[in-house]
Amino acid sequence: MGGYLPSIADGLAQTLPDGAVGRKVHLELSWKQMAQRLFSARVFPAHASALVLCMAFVGCSGKPRESRPERRVEMFPAAEKSEPAAAPAEPVEPLAASDTKPDIKPDSKDVAIVLDSGEDAVSLVDLREYKEISKFHIGKEPHHLMATPDDRFLIVANAVSNNLVFLDPHSGEIQRRIANISDPYQIGFSPDRKWFVTVSLRLDRVDIYKADDFSLVKRLVVKKAPSHLIFDAASANVFVTLQDSNEIAAIRLSDQTLLWKMPVGKTPAGIRMTPDDKHLLVGIMGSNYVEVVDWRTRKTVKKVVTAEGAHNFLPRGDGKNVFVSNRVAGKVCELDENSLTVNRCFDVPGGPDCMEVTKDGTELWVTSRWVKKVHVVDIATGKMKKIIPVGRSPHGVYFFGHAARS
């Protein structure tokens, strides 16, 4: 230690090349000289300018503190510290076999669960106070979430952590983790509860698992950039949007075979099956419309103009209408699934993405990716009701007391 090159300094006189001769090193200065240097006309103005710019950035001269929304963020709820969830690959409890959901009712402690893809966290938001009440680390890049078919758990897919985290759908408390689920960007259960499918946008893959034990059945390479997925009513096929090749793909589940691909508009994102099982609705993010595809004949039957950056879908819960988020325009449009026409659009700024509707059908909650907010819209009027500050990149959103998914 300390003697690796003992001769370096001592031998400098011999080893210095010509260019280094005469360089004055290790200068000693008095405090007065130092002060003179610091405030010299050449250096000080640059320092001062940089300081002002920096202050502007870090918010020293930003908006007044009192105007900031109050945030009482508890990073790690006590419940998580003792949770068994940290142990990966715990045995998986099978999903309820019955087609009917158990009688689980919303309770007063229900919270909105908001994924933050940018901070690897989950925010819990008080549904009545419209405030983030706690926040905890969940895993790397959580993008999407969905309830298990029996509604007993909420699954968060951590794309970069390669795992699924099961939460209590009421409180958001972690229940368990399942490891070795490779890069689950989007996830979905087939309606018959036999299959669990994940897509990996980054790795061009669709993975098909058995839904009862999450064992991998088939890994398909499906290029490029599989983004969102949906099943047909019979659970025979899963349809996937391919964001970078401007296509949708159909995969038969019984033998896990890629059946076909067909071209659609630029950068297809969200995909939804109409309630009559006839048409696929595809959000064309690179344009301003929803493409309606008859998946049996593989033909586009209509293009419904919504707004720029058509992205994702969520049914209003009235069995008739579906909301479409439009990321570029900053709008959410309501689309009538029977007539395939747009009823209305309203403003939701900041890159609207995933959505959730309250059980009473009065509020639409929308995550806005670029502005660290969840926007709550009064569905009746289309007006903004509340703006909830959350983490860096809010993405998936869920609450137990949500409207019907139809």
Place this chain on the structure above:
Amino acid sequence: MGDDQFDLLAGWIYEHAAQPALYKLGLIGLDELAFDGITFFLYGLAQILLIYILVRPLESMFPAEEWKSRKGTRVDIVYTLLTRLGLVPLLLFFVLMPVTSGLDEWLRLHNLLPRELELLSPWLLANPLPSFFLYLVAIDFSNYWRHRLQHRLEIWWKLHSLHHSQKMLSLWSDDRNHLVDDSVTWVWFAMVTALIGIPPAQFIWLVAASRAVESLSHANVRFGFGPVGDRILVSPKFHRMHHSIAAGKAGCNFATLFPIWDILFGTADFQHHAVATGVNPVDDYPEGYLAQQWVGVKRLFGAK
């Protein structure tokens, strides 16, 4: 918190400038990458300003070397701006993405999923700060060995000597690297990521922490952190020895952040004598940015 302001500013710029442009260009699929890029740019800009404010006065007050002119440091400012404002990383991302992504894809296709350090303990899983520190240490350990290889392998040294060729070592010198050297470092980092995972949310702070220390350690200042501090964190005195002409290719003090690696592996030199920095004439580089890049390429193909 400042990061709130940064994120909101990044969001505003993205929503009102970058996103409409991407949409018009038919590149909306790059939206999340662009958003991260803008954030990276803003953090880099703030970092440059902060380092200038904090470290530049130290160079005036406690210079290790007396310079009549700082002209020789200008090319390093170019390197710093290109790297920390994101242009070099962006270039490397697009050029090397097929390589790193291919590696990741292959590993996952064979069910070789990256391990995560925080899975070592439930406590780490629930506490980002210790897990951040763990990643910082692990990455620094890998950087120590990368740095030793940069000196040990002849072909890599031909490029890395560009970093050492600066005689006027200053707060701007950290990013003075050949693009090919940067590329190999990028691939190295991707391999480390494949081994231990990398927390995306912490990535920007891992980079920021490393760069803050590295800017200071390259600064033209003559102080260290004391006998104990010098052994905990890489100080300007400690790193100046690494850049000494005499150390050259053989090198000493390879650590980026934590000198513990040099202590453990016998490459530490805490003598802190006054040393002139640079390389021997055979390894020297011309002064301009493009000329340096060109000479590096020629040396790769055997030119002297």
